[in-house]
Amino acid sequence: MAKLKNLKILFVTSEVTPFVKTGGLGDVSGALPQTLAELGHEVRLVVPKYGAVDERRFKIHEIVRLKDIPIHLGDEIELFSVRSSFLSGLKTKVQIYFFDNQKFFGSRKGLYQDIKSKKDYSDNDDRYILFCHGIMEMIKKLGWTPDIIHCNDWQSGLIPAYQKTLYADLELIKNTKTVFTIHNLEFQGLFGKETFAKTGLPESVYNDISVNSNGKISFLKAGLVYSDILTTVSEKYAEEIRTIEEIGGSMKPVLQKRKSELFGIVNGIDYSIWDPETDDLIEEKYSAKNLTNKVKNKKALLERFKFNNGTDAPVIGTISRLTEQKGIDLIQEAIDDILKLNVKYVILGQGDKKYEDFFERVQKKYPDKFAISFEFDDALAHLIEAGSDLYLMPSRFEPCGLTQLYSLKYGTVPIVRYTGGLADTVEKISSSNGQGTGFVFKKYESKEMLKEIQRAVKMYKDKDIWTKIMKNGMSKDYSWHASAKKYIELYKKILKDN
């Protein structure tokens, strides 16, 4: 059995800040491994080397003995190499392996989709089979025995299946345990049944990971079925995915079956990146003790979007993928009523064309009240967190959500729907005495959302109460430590149980 004091953890992810990121998974993968390392554990990360990874900025070097490793992909043989760099935090350095294959990863700027057409790459199955299968071979070549392989989302879902079947006899990882974290159940890595043959997995696996009458297979389901333990990123979402049809969908039965092995651990935030007291990306640093400087960020934000009539009205901000999940429908329905209020509203987001077109029209209609940027712009995301007064996030479902946590820290009061991680992290302001940290509505209805926005705009006028609400949020501690410790407890539990 593993020595339980200092664990060896291989953290497998498809994106990681600051190398490459499309959303919350990137943030989590940048922060959690470092916190685990700070707590005394040996963590190594592995991520594909996409074309978007800046080779010049990050010193990525070759590992001679991990060059040109062959992998079967159906009848073909593909080669990959492993290169290496470090994820450097304030206190730790975590080794990061880049899974390098020019054809499937290096030659592409997008991670999962072509950036122009916004369509998923048609060979995503090949790409992530190669990644997962390749990692098993990488472990072999390294001769390194991790106690835990921590997989994240569908892109690494096949790894637990490989470990339990094709690689079951590999001495090196015979006692290794797998953890699979669901960051978003919506993305299931679904492919036609012909994909299965390319995995090289034994036939028995096919039944376990097929999901519907067309016999599609799901890489996500492979993770759900074969990993030793399942986690997701908030307690509420852990309950919702196994009990609510619209959220759990076709995965609900397997999650319900594994109820006793499914845990919700809320994400933390990396305060070395997201803290208004130290944030270099914002106009002026501030803290709960010095809130006057927050207004300078508001000014800068208003200028950035060419609004020119003062800072009196509250600014609402949203930073989000523009997809159904994020409740964009509700914003669409209510936009005229929102903009009738004495507010300004700024959005930073990319996503479905129907929403982008819609917001472009809104921008034309309300040029002095509404603005949107369709860029992926990290610096602007920081400025919106710092410069807004309110943060709107009316998600249909939300595994954890990070931007509402950033908002709390930046004194930007969130307006959220009561679902998943939003329900777990934002405390409703129920009366006029300033208790609570945000505005919360339950039903997925634009009227409900609008009521909370109206309530927020009204309360904003009372500066004393408003300052109290801002400070309530800013004083909350969502650092990674508490959550990382929960992961360690789980790792130890599965290692001990066996």
Ligand code: ADP
């Ligand atoms: P998701 O479901 O997309 O993972 P989260 O709230 O968990 O949602 O995390 C989103 C992360 O991506 C945050 O760090 C947010 O600031 C960032 N983000 C989203 N859209 C953009 C954008 N257009 N530009 C810059 N950052 C963005």
